[in-house]
Amino acid sequence: MLFIINENLLHRVIITRLQAAAAVLQTYFKTRNNFLHQDLCALAPTLYLPALQNAHCRFYGVQEVVRTGYFSSADTDDTMAENKFSVDYAKRIAGCKKCKSKIDKGELRLAKVVPNFFRDGDGEMKQYHHPKCMFETFIRARAGTKIIEEPDDLQGFTDLQQDDKNFLNNLIKATITSDVYDSPSKVVPSSSNQDISWTSSGASDVLEKDNSFRQYRRLCADIADESSYTGKTKLIQTYLQKGSTGNGFKGDVYLLMKLLLPGVVKTVYNLNNKQLVKLFSQIFGTDLDEMIEDLEQGDVAETIRQSFEKSQRCPPQKKSTLSLQEVDSLLNKLSEYTKEDDQQQQLSKMAKRSTANDLKMLVRLIKHDIRINAGAKHILDALDPNAYMAFKASRNLRDVVSRVRELSDHDGKPGMKKSLSIKANLLTPIQPMLAEACKSIDYAFKKCPNGMYAEIKYDGERVQVHKKGSDFHFFSRSLKPVLDHKIRHFKDFIPKAFPHGNDLILDSEVLLIDTETSKPLPFGTLGVHKKQAFKDAQVGLFVFDCLHYNGESLMTQLNKSFFCSLTYTANNFRPIKERRKILRNSMTEIPNRILFSEMKHITSEYEPGKRHWLKVKKDYLAEGAMADSADLVVLGAYFGTGNKGGLMSIFLMGVYDPHTEKWCTDNSKVPSWLKVTKNLIPDFVVADPKKSQVWEITGAEFSKSEAHTANGISIRFPRCTRMREDKSWKEATDLTRLIETKPVCKYGASCYQKNPEHQASYSHTSPVSASKHLPDVFTGMTFYISADVKDQEKLKRFIIAFDGDVVAHFDEDSATHRVVKDQSECTSSKQVPVQWVWKCIKKKTLVPFK
Numbered sequence: 001m002l003f004i005i006n007e008n009l010l011h012r013v014i015i016t017r018l019q020a021a022a023a024v025l026q027t028y029f030k031t032r033n034n035f036l037h038q039d040l041c042a043l044a045p046t047l048y049l050p051a052l053q054n055a056h057c058r059f060y061g062v063q064e065v066v067r068t069g070y071f072s073s074a075d076t077d078d079t080m081a082e083n084k085f086s087v088d089y090a091k092r093i094a095g096c097k098k099c100k101s102k103i104d105k106g107e108l109r110l111a112k113v114v115p116n117f118f119r120d121g122d123g124e125m126k127q128y129h130h131p132k133c134m135f136e137t138f139i140r141a142r143a144g145t146k147i148i149e150e151p152d153d154l155q156g157f158t159d160l161q162q163d164d165k166n167f168l169n170n171l172i173k174a175t176i177t178s179d180v181y182d183s184p185s186k187v188v189p190s191s192s193n194q195d196i197s198w199t200s201s202g203a204s205d206v207l208e209k210d211n212s213f214r215q216y217r218r219l220c221a222d223i224a225d226e227s228s229y230t231g232k233t234k235l236i237q238t239y240l241q242k243g244s245t246g247n248g249f250k251g252d253v254y255l256l257m258k259l260l261l262p263g264v265v266k267t268v269y270n271l272n273n274k275q276l277v278k279l280f281s282q283i284f285g286t287d288l289d290e291m292i293e294d295l296e297q298g299d300v301a302e303t304i305r306q307s308f309e310k311s312q313r314c315p316p317q318k319k320s321t322l323s324l325q326e327v328d329s330l331l332n333k334l335s336e337y338t339k340e341d342d343q344q345q346q347l348s349k350m351a352k353r354s355t356a357n358d359l360k361m362l363v364r365l366i367k368h369d370i371r372i373n374a375g376a377k378h379i380l381d382a383l384d385p386n387a388y389m390a391f392k393a394s395r396n397l398r399d400v401v402s403r404v405r406e407l408s409d410h411d412g413k414p415g416m417k418k419s420l421s422i423k424a425n426l427l428t429p430i431q432p433m434l435a436e437a438c439k440s441i442d443y444a445f446k447k448c449p450n451g452m453y454a455e456i457k458y459d460g461e462r463v464q465v466h467k468k469g470s471d472f473h474f475f476s477r478s479l480k481p482v483l484d485h486k487i488r489h490f491k492d493f494i495p496k497a498f499p500h501g502n503d504l505i506l507d508s509e510v511l512l513i514d515t516e517t518s519k520p521l522p523f524g525t526l527g528v529h530k531k532q533a534f535k536d537a538q539v540g541l542f543v544f545d546c547l548h549y550n551g552e553s554l555m556t557q558l559n560k561s562f563f564c565s566l567t568y569t570a571n572n573f574r575p576i577k578e579r580r581k582i583l584r585n586s587m588t589e590i591p592n593r594i595l596f597s598e599m600k601h602i603t604s605e606y607e608p609g610k611r612h613w614l615k616v617k618k619d620y621l622a623e624g625a626m627a628d629s630a631d632l633v634v635l636g637a638y639f640g641t642g643n644k645g646g647l648m649s650i651f652l653m654g655v656y657d658p659h660t661e662k663w664c665t666d667n668s669k670v671p672s673w674l675k676v677t678k679n680l681i682p683d684f685v686v687a688d689p690k691k692s693q694v695w696e697i698t699g700a701e702f703s704k705s706e707a708h709t710a711n712g713i714s715i716r717f718p719r720c721t722r723m724r725e726d727k728s729w730k731e732a733t734d735l736t737r738l739i740e741t742k743p744v745c746k747y748g749a750s751c752y753q754k755n756p757e758h759q760a761s762y763s764h765t766s767p768v769s770a771s772k773h774l775p776d777v778f779t780g781m782t783f784y785i786s787a788d789v790k791d792q793e794k795l796k797r798f799i800i801a802f803d804g805d806v807v808a809h810f811d812e813d814s815a816t817h818r819v820v821k822d823q824s825e826c827t828s829s830k831q832v833p834v835q836w837v838w839k840c841i842k843k844k845t846l847v848p849f850k
Contacts, residue, residue, distance in 0.1 A: 084113035085134075085148050086126070086155035087168065098133035099321060104352055108164050110134040110154070132323065135171050148172055167329075210251030213322035215244045216259060217361050223372040232374045236260070236382035254401045255324045257379065263368040264376045265397055267335045271343065271366060273300040279344045280304050283351055285313035296639055296683070298647070300367065305360040308351065316356045326353070331365060386420035392431045392608035393422045393555065395479060424505055424548050424555060426468045429475035432507065433606055435613035444614050457615060458520055458542050460511030463487065465541075467494060467504040486510055490541055497543075500550075507545035507606075512537045547606055555606040629698040629800075630655075630715070630733040631724050635674060635689055636682030652682045653697060654689075656734045694724040694732045731811060775844045778804025784815035789834050795819070798841050 087110050094103045103109045109128050116125035129137070138147040151157045151169065160168070209215060219239055226232045240256075243249035258265050271279075277295055281288040286307045294303045308316050330353075334346045350362055364370045380387040384404045391400045403420060424430050435457075438444050444452065462477040463486075472491050474482040487510065498504060512521040514537050521537055547555050632653035640649025657675070671685060686692045699715035724732070782805045785792050796806045807815050820826060823833040836849050 084155070085153055086111045086113065087160065088156045090128075094128045096130050096133050097127040098129055098137060099319075101130075101317060101321070102352065103128055103130060104349065107349075108160075108167075110148075130321075131168060131171060132321075132326075135175050138175050147175065149175075163329075208250040209245065210243045210249050211255075211324045212244075212320070213324060213327050213358060213361070214320040215251075216256065216324055217320075217357060218244075220260075220361070220370055220372050223374055229374065229378045232372070233378050233381045236379060240382060252324060253383075253405075254398055255328055257383070257397060257401060259324060259327070259365065260370070260372075260374075260379050261376055261397070262365050262370060266368055267331060269331075269335050269366050270338050273367075275340075275343075276300055276347075276363060276366070277303060279340065279347055280307065280351070282344060283314055283348045284308060284311035286311060298639060301360045301363040304363050305356050308359055309356045314348070314351050316351075316359065317354060320355045320358050322353055322358055327362065327365070331362075334366070384420045386422060389422045389608075390420050394425045394428055395431065396425055396428050399425065422555070423553055426503055426505065426548065427466050427471065427473050429464055429466075429473075429479040430505065430547065431479065431608040432462060432464065432477055433608060433613060434611045435615035436611040438614040438616045441616075444616070447614060452614075455544060457544075458509050458511055460509035460520065460542065461486070463508050463510045463541070465490070465494065465504065465506040465508055465543075467498075467501065467506075469502060482510075486539060487541075489539060494541075503548065503550050504546070505548035506543050507547060508541050508543040510539060510541050513540040545606065555608075629696055629721065631694050631727055631731070632697050633689055633694055633729050633732050634692045635686055636676075637684040639683050648684060652676070652680065653695065655732070656689075656729060658734060690729045692729065694727045694729065696721045696724050731807070731814075734808065774801050774803075776803040777840055777845060778802050781805070781817055782807055782815045783817050783819055783837075784809070784812045785819045785834075786821060788821045789819055790821075795834065795837065799837070802841060802844075 087108070090103050090105050090107050090109050092105055094109065095101070096103055097112075108131060110131050111126040111128050112134070113124050113126055135148075138145075141147055148154060150172065151165070154168070157165065157168070219236070222235055223232050226235055240249050240253065243251070273295060274292070277291045277300065278288060280286075281291050284307050291303055291307055294306065297303070308314075330346070330350050334343065334350075337343045337346060351359055354362060361370065376391065377388045380391055380400070383401065384390075384407070387400055387404060390403070391397060394400065400420075407420060438447075461482075463482055464475040464479075466473040466475070472494070474487045474490070476482050494504075495501075513519070514521060520540070547553070632655060634651055635654040636652035637648035638650040638652070640647045654674075673689065674685060676682075697715060697718050698721045699718045778799055783799055784807050785795060787809075789795065799806055812818070816830065818828075818831045819834050819837055820831050821834060823835070825831065826833060832849060836847070839847050
């Protein structure tokens with residue numbers, strides 16, 4: 001500070017010496033109220049080092065120093081404390097004075113204006129800081145030190161974006177409400193948990209250790225290591241009560257809960273695994289192929305972490321400095337981008353601020369899976385015993401955390417005095433109640449000994465309707481807004497159906513209705529393009545439950561004395577009866593429309609997310625005997641994700657096409673014998689399909705899908721029933737047989753469609769009632785059905801249901817019985833008339849045949 005230096009000739013070592021000398025002098029003058037000429041002269045020999053003699057430096061006397069303006073006779077602690085501050089966006093890369101890490105170009109930075117000891121002229125220089133680092137320096141400041149107390153103290157504040165203004169305002173507020181004005185003294189930690197910040201917006205607590213991303217990662221690691229779910233809940237509960245220091249949690253509970261539930265409180269980032277690997281390989285300057293190969297292990301976050309540690313272009317930070325608020329801000333910004341260039345720029349910002357483990361967790365947050373093996377129930381139970389149910393009802397995490405805070409007792413422990421209410425919020429989707437599979441009517445009566453309600457469940461799309469005055473919101477089963485073309489007409493008709501319903505929450509289904517026959521059209525016809533093919537059709541809404549009516553919640557029952565019974569009385573209904581009463585005049589019954597039944601216990605509540613209803617489908621009854629099935633050959637497999645990473649988790653099944661001699665489900669990377677579309681190319685392909693296993697695949701029905709090369713046939717809700725070790729590829733279902741095994745039309749013989757193409761594509765058999773236990777009539781018998789036999793599909797299904805087997809024409813020789821049209825055609829002992837087969841089915845036993 002007392003040297004005029006020729007910077008062109010000054011060596012780095014000399015600069016270091018000068019900075020050290022300046023620091024000594026600054027300390028010296030700051031600790032004295034006046035200085036004497038002899039004091040300065042006494043210091044001069046120790047500062048005028050031999051290394052400076054050839055550096056074109058000269059030492060100024062006291063009078064010269066006063067004239068240059070470095071000091072004046074009024075220099076005291078007060079003048080030194082009058083620091084200035086400015087804020088702007090970095091025009092180039094700079095270094096933070098406190099943490100020594102880089103401030104990237106375009107990033108928000110604060111500057112402290114201090115005297116410039118190495119430059120003649122205005123005598124000022126700027127020391128740049130990260131905003132968080134600047135305010136951390138104020139914590140240890142002396143009482144007389146100038147700090148930022150209001151936005152006006154910052155030059156350039158008015159030029160900032162609004163989000164950054166809010167961020168700095170919160171930092172200022174957090175600083176002036178802390179004890180920075182008190183002289184340093186020993187702090188006695190409080191034993192009370194009163195100061196837990198349950199509903200903080202987040203930025204006001206940004207300096208707290210409990211808001212550090214490092215502590216969050218440590219908590220996630222502890223939760224993942226704990227094997228029991230109750231233990232996981234206890235860990236979070238203890239952390240919320242004691243914090244990371246043991247003196248009480250001082251962080252933002254809402255933000256902590258949000259980041260512990262990335263798969264529940266979802267944000268869309270428009271990035272899949274391969275896109276993440278591609279973008280980060282460009283940021284790190286690492287080999288993309290190597291990263292893709294490592295990605296086969298199933299953990300994209302670990303792949304990126306390993307490459308980050310090897311990166312020379314973008315090395316990781318050595319110490320974690322991120323806060324939860326900064327992480328939330330970075331992720332929210334990323335969700336706004338859809339173009340790769342913008343996404344890469346934002347991901348690069350994340351990487352430059354992160355350690356390797358920080359970035360690994362950030363990627364897991366982007367993928368909505370932080371791998372702690374804990375669901376929403378186990379995490380929210382740490383807040384309050386009813387927090388999970390309240391969240392499922394409202395889907396508003398901030399509201400739940402706020403209400404838990406209101407119920408906190410004086411010790412800061414949430415939810416001890418009062419019970420958290422479970423209520424639905426209008427215009428906020430509720431997690432729908434679901435149904436479990438019911439394999440028999442006996443099981444339904446066992447589950448509901450006091451009786452049940454059974455109603456038709458139509459094969460449409462689940463829609464939750466929210467009405468608040470004239471404002472309507474429609475949500476899908478996944479709680480996302482429904483496309484407008486499916487629901488735009490309902491706003492006109494719902495007020496007519498519910499003339500007195502000002503506020504409503506309805507559970508319903510939307511499907512396409514044929515206006516000529518008043519019958520619903522098949523599932524999947526609601527698409528904007530498919531709907532155009534049905535000119536004589538309108539979208540219809542089928543309401544089956546009312547959850548909220550004019551300010552009153554109908555989701556829960558009052559008490560056991562209000563349980564409803566099968567006999568209706570004026571004072572004995574709650575809650576199902578009441579909901580039915582509200583809907584009775586607004587529901588329309590459509591005859592001949594039984595897809596499957598949905599049964600509800602008379603005394604049941606509406607429990608969001610719970611499978612406490614029962615549903616009956618044809619593929620549930622008689623252990624799936626009435627379902628569609630095919631014996632398919634395993635052709636390939638795909639890598640799993642999550643806990644199944646690195647394992648073959650999904651399998652490509654196919655059939656043999658004898659005409660083209662290909663296996664169907666051509667790309668240059670797959671064998672010539674495999675016919676598969678580009679988007680379904682598997683990670684693994686069997687070496688020889690003729691030596692592969694045969695699996696029996698069962699599903700609800702066969703349906704059309706252009707993505708599959710097996711004549712566009714796919715199986716809805718497929719599952720592997722068993723491995724057919726008794727069959728080789730020759731006995732498995734081939735393409736010809738699969739086409740012959742047409743998908744069964746859900747309307748059966750009473751189908752309203754007369755379109756020849758539809759009639760040719762679907763089998764229209766009469767509905768068949770399955771008995772409680774189908775008898776094993778045809779055990780050990782294999783049938784071949786002649787081409788001239790009528791109702792082949794219907795007959796085949798009964799033979800298989802009665803424990804028989806049916807073979808194709810090319811495998812006719814292996815059949816023990818050949819079914820012919822008439823008894824007159826029976827010329828050998830293997831031939832049997834179709835009338836005999838039907839007679840055995842009707843009698844449920846083998847009958848004599850001559």
